[in-house]
C-alpha cells in the first residue's frame with residue numbers, strides 16, 4: 001500500500017509532463033525533467049512529489065517562479081486512484097480503470113488551465129486499452145458518430161475536446177458505464193452552471209467540462225451498483 005501511495009504521485013507527474021510537450025517521441029521517456037520556465041534540468045530531490053512542493057513553497061528552485069497548483073492538486077488526487085481500485089464494483093479491468101483515472105485527472109487539470117486538451121493523451125489511452133483488450137469497436141463508432149452530430153447541432157455549447165473524450169470512453173467502456181458517466185457529467189456540470197449563474201448573477205460563463213467528466217467517472221466507479229439500480233453487472 002505504501003509503495004502504491006508513493007507511486008501514484010510519481011505516475012501523475014510523469015503523465016502531466018506528457019500533456020505539456022509539443023511533440024511526443026520515445027526520446028522523451030529517457031529525458032530528465034526540466035523546469036517549466038527556464039528549462040533547466042531538475043535535481044532528483046526536486047522530483048519528490050508533494051514534499052518538493054511544500055519544501056519549496058510552491059516555487060521553482062532554479063528561477064524562483066511560482067509553480068502551477070495543478071502539480072500538487074494532481075499529486076494529491078492521484079492517491080484517490082487507490083480508493084477507486086479497492087472499492088469499485090465496476091466490471092472493468094484494474095489496469096483500464098487506472099489508465100482512465102489518471103488520464104482524466106491530467107486532462108481535467110489541463111482543461112482548467114487552458115480550456116483545451118492535448119490530443120496525444122486520448123490517442124495513447126485508446127491504443128493502450130486496445131492492447132489491454134478492453135475495446136468496444138462498433139459501440140464506439142456509433143456513439144462517436146452521434147457525438148459529432150450533437151457537436152454539429154450544439155456548436156459553441158460544448159468543446160470539441162470534450163466530444164473527443166466522450167468518444168474515447170465509448171470505445172473503452174461498456175455502454176451502461178459510458179452512459180452513466182455521460183449523464184452524470186451533464187447533471188453535475190449543469191448544477192454547477194446554475195449555481196454559478198445565481199451566485200455571480202452573470203450568464204457569461206465558460207466552464208471546462210473535463211473536470212466534471214472526471215467527477216462523474218469517480219461517482220460511477222464508487223456507486224455503480226446503486227446507479228445501475230441493482231441490475232445485472234455486465235461481464236467483460
Ligand SMILES: [Zn+2]
Pocket residue numbers: 035036037038039040060061062063064
Ligand atoms: Zn527554472
